Amino acid sequence: MFEHISQRLQRTLSMMRGVVRVDEASLGEALRDLRMALLEADVNFGVVKDFLAVVGERAQGQEVLDSLSPGQQVVKIVHEEMVKLLGGARVSLRLEGATPHVVMLVGLQGAGKTTTAAKLGHRLRCSGHSPLLASVDVHRPAAREQLAQMATSASLQAFEGDGDDPVDLARQAVEAARLNGRDVVVLDTAGRLHLDGTMMDEAAALVEALNPGDVVYVADSLAGQDAVNTVSVFGGRLPLTGTVLTKLDGDARGGVAMSIVAVTGLPILYVGVGERFEDLEPFHPDRIASRILGMGDILTLIEKAQDAVDVEKTADMEKRLREATFTFEDFREQMRQMNKIGSISKLFEMLPMGRGIDSKVLAPAEDDMRRFSAIIDSMTAEERCHPQTIDGSRRRRIAKGSGTRVQDVNQLLKQFNTARKLMRKLGRQRGNPLDMMRSAGFGP
Amino acid sequence: MVGALGRSLSRTRARLSDALRHLVPSQKPDEETLEALEEALIAADVGPTTALRLVENLRQAPVDDESPPERLRAAMLETLAKSKTEGNGPPDGRPQVILLVGVNGSGKTTTAAKLGARYVAQGRSVIFGAADTFRAAGVEQLEVWGARLDVSVIAHQPGGDPAAVVYDTCEAGRSRGINVVLIDTAGRLHTKDNLMAELSKIHRAAAKVIEGAPDEVWLVLDATTGQNGLRQAEEFLQHAGVTGLILAKLDGSAKGGVALAIAETLDLPIRFVGTGEGIDNLAPFDAEAYVDGLLGEDQ
Numbered sequence A: 001m002f003e004h005i006s007q008r009l010q011r012t013l014s015m016m017r018g019v020v021r022v023d024e025a026s027l028g029e030a031l032r033d034l035r036m037a038l039l040e041a042d043v044n045f046g047v048v049k050d051f052l053a054v055v056g057e058r059a060q061g062q063e064v065l066d067s068l069s070p071g072q073q074v075v076k077i078v079h080e081e082m083v084k085l086l087g088g089a090r091v092s093l094r095l096e097g098a099t100p101h102v103v104m105l106v107g108l109q110g111a112g113k114t115t116t117a118a119k120l121g122h123r124l125r126c127s128g129h130s131p132l133l134a135s136v137d138v139h140r141p142a143a144r145e146q147l148a149q150m151a152t153s154a155s156l157q158a159f160e161g162d163g164d165d166p167v168d169l170a171r172q173a174v175e176a177a178r179l180n181g182r183d184v185v186v187l188d189t190a191g192r193l194h195l196d197g198t199m200m201d202e203a204a205a206l207v208e209a210l211n212p213g214d215v216v217y218v219a220d221s222l223a224g225q226d227a228v229n230t231v232s233v234f235g236g237r238l239p240l241t242g243t244v245l246t247k248l249d250g251d252a253r254g255g256v257a258m259s260i261v262a263v264t265g266l267p268i269l270y271v272g273v274g275e276r277f278e279d280l281e282p283f284h285p286d287r288i289a290s291r292i293l294g295m296g297d298i299l300t301l302i303e304k305a306q307d308a309v310d311v312e313k314t315a316d317m318e319k320r321l322r323e324a325t326f327t328f329e330d331f332r333e334q335m336r337q338m339n340k341i342g343s344i345s346k347l348f349e350m351l352p353m354g355r356g357i358d359s360k361v362l363a364p365a366e367d368d369m370r371r372f373s374a375i376i377d378s379m380t381a382e383e384r385c386h387p388q389t390i391d392g393s394r395r396r397r398i399a400k401g402s403g404t405r406v407q408d409v410n411q412l413l414k415q416f417n418t419a420r421k422l423m424r425k426l427g428r429q430r431g432n433p434l435d436m437m438r439s440a441g442f443g444p
Numbered sequence B: 001m002v003g004a005l006g007r008s009l010s011r012t013r014a015r016l017s018d019a020l021r022h023l024v025p026s027q028k029p030d031e032e033t034l035e036a037l038e039e040a041l042i043a044a045d046v047g048p049t050t051a052l053r054l055v056e057n058l059r060q061a062p063v064d065d066e067s068p069p070e071r072l073r074a075a076m077l078e079t080l081a082k083s084k085t086e087g088n089g090p091p092d093g094r095p096q097v098i099l100l101v102g103v104n105g106s107g108k109t110t111t112a113a114k115l116g117a118r119y120v121a122q123g124r125s126v127i128f129g130a131a132d133t134f135r136a137a138g139v140e141q142l143e144v145w146g147a148r149l150d151v152s153v154i155a156h157q158p159g160g161d162p163a164a165v166v167y168d169t170c171e172a173g174r175s176r177g178i179n180v181v182l183i184d185t186a187g188r189l190h191t192k193d194n195l196m197a198e199l200s201k202i203h204r205a206a207a208k209v210i211e212g213a214p215d216e217v218w219l220v221l222d223a224t225t226g227q228n229g230l231r232q233a234e235e236f237l238q239h240a241g242v243t244g245l246i247l248a249k250l251d252g253s254a255k256g257g258v259a260l261a262i263a264e265t266l267d268l269p270i271r272f273v274g275t276g277e278g279i280d281n282l283a284p285f286d287a288e289a290y291v292d293g294l295l296g297e298d299q
């Protein structure tokens, strides 16, 4: 259904790209589609209304009429306004107040607080802090055990206190941190409903007792329209300083990001992208904006690729590509770097057209990649540099060594030659190695 | 902004109930009423597409003695017609096997405990299978509940094969002559292929021990879930053969409207609702109350 609407939206917008001037009718249609897309993405309907009013006003003004490509401008305005709403500059934890600083996590049941506590601890340690994780969740069965186990797996310190009074436990934790020279206490609290007066009192008492520099609201990105209610009540009762959006590794559009920021003005500090303690990423308003709009997270892809690919090696490789001296050594290097980026399906998830691709389609491609790696590993250095020397008997040897069939080796050689030819053709353009590999038949 | 939105929400509600009151049979609803209805449905997470369609049906409806809101209620209740019972009922002469599945943190483990308590109270014997071998302290959490209820829990080492846990639990259930085998699985996002494939394996493991098992595969859905719930249900239905929904955390202010869209598109019944963290906070699904909630008539 998402696909359907974002397709429709893109169609309308691309139709508009062709017109010189936006008339009221086509703008109206774009805004109607936009409304549906935002609602499907779980942006709160009140927020959608306000937002579209702003966009409509801007789009109707001079900017659009003056432009040669009004449709493009609507896209730009929509994206810009969303990015503006979601917060311009990146913000991180404040870590204010007396040492040890207290970072307190609050939120609804099951939002991801405990997991996020471990993730933040890991991130803090990576940036030179010495955090202590402490759970004051005396309500949920095995909650403290959960944090302790996550701490162990992340090689972090977790506080183990006595008793079942949250405020008392929290005080003990801060004291323990002070004694052990730890500079941050990451405080995991029990999940609570905003409607639950007693539990909200408990959270307020914790704030009162500890005066935390950061009170982080942990929000589930799978949530729907009601997210604004919840966060408003939490924000009305507790001095929230920021929010972390969890479970963005799924395919939820994350419209709650827009809802929460519109209603509270809180900065989004990080996003959770998995269950492990490493799975926390900085928040990028422009990417979430694209995601909510359904344009695919192209930027994340580019950045990931840039992080992973060694720039110098790539430049060198590009030169060799142009000169068509690309060999299996280079090929292997490419694959190694692709592995750094992640699985092919993860890569495709981030592409707009990848969204429609059933990940089952990608599984064979990943199998191919694994098989190809094994085959290349079984080649001698000489063969990798001079693939043309690989004759029939060498092929049989390579197949045997890599546990594959001769057909597999043949297939790889064939695709490699196609790729080489293609690269020669593309020689003049700056090639994206991933695109090239895809055009050569690696991946769908 | 907070205030403004809150006001706009309550204004919508007020406008809606006002509009509903003024609607007398054989009168076509005015646009404002229809818009208010649409907004209420959207606010309840029914989703813009379903909301639009429901309201469009009202707009097209012939004028007769059924008032538009009545008509809307009736349409929604009809969609939920399958949700009148608590499930397929226990099989004869063998344990009933129930699998709980869902995305991370939706309420599976707690719901397993609540269901266990419910069946024990009905005089049926229960055994838990801790097939969440992945999440930190996932097993311990279920064990705490098991101890409180005096229900035994079959568990393996952390990181172990969940299908093996399921196999052993079914085996234990059968050999001990237990009535209900309740299996708690790890939370998983429906987009993760390997984890979804694991569910098929779990399914097969149960069937290997007890022919026809699992009898029920219930998708535990957090009532705060937005439109992504539909995708979740589609995938879990495909990979795990979901037979019904449990709407957890309905004690919050979210109305769980996406379950209506799911019930409609996938023809799945809603079996229970979770109404709190306590062991007793589980109730059979009440379609009337649920629909009232969706229409904002529950306050």
Ligand SMILES: Nc1nc2c(ncn2[C@@H]2O[C@H](COP(=O)(O)OP(=O)(O)OP(=O)(O)O)[C@@H](O)[C@H]2O)c(=O)[nH]1
Binding pocket: A107, A108, A109, A110, A111, A112, A113, A114, A115, A116, A137, A140, A143, A189, A190, A191, A192, A246, A247, A248, A249, A250, A271, A272, A273, A274, A275, A279, B104, B105, B135, B187, B189
């Ligand atoms: N896929 C994914 N799962 C997550 C993420 N963050 C948390 N989880 C999972 O979500 C579930 C709930 O996470 P918890 O950290 O236990 O949530 P909580 O807010 O502490 O829950 P309560 O203490 O019960 O309120 C667990 O299964 C986590 O592994 C994320 O970013 N992605």
Ligand SMILES: Nc1nc2c(ncn2[C@@H]2O[C@H](COP(=O)(O)OP(=O)(O)OP(=O)(O)O)[C@@H](O)[C@H]2O)c(=O)[nH]1
Binding pocket: A109, A110, A140, A191, A193, B102, B103, B104, B105, B106, B107, B108, B109, B110, B111, B132, B135, B138, B185, B186, B187, B188, B220, B248, B249, B250, B251, B252, B273, B274, B275, B276, B277, B281
């Ligand atoms: N308010 C409320 N909280 C609930 C309800 N059901 C579960 N919870 C809480 O939601 C949180 C998550 O519940 P779990 O049962 O651990 O969820 P889960 O699906 O097993 O989570 P994972 O195994 O991590 O995927 C816990 O804090 C529960 O106490 C409910 O009906 N109402």
Ligand SMILES: [Mg+2]
Binding pocket: A113, A114, A115, A137, A143, A188, A189, A190, A191
């Ligand atoms: Mg927790």
Ligand SMILES: [Mg+2]
Binding pocket: B108, B109, B110, B132, B138, B184, B185, B186, B187
């Ligand atoms: Mg669980």
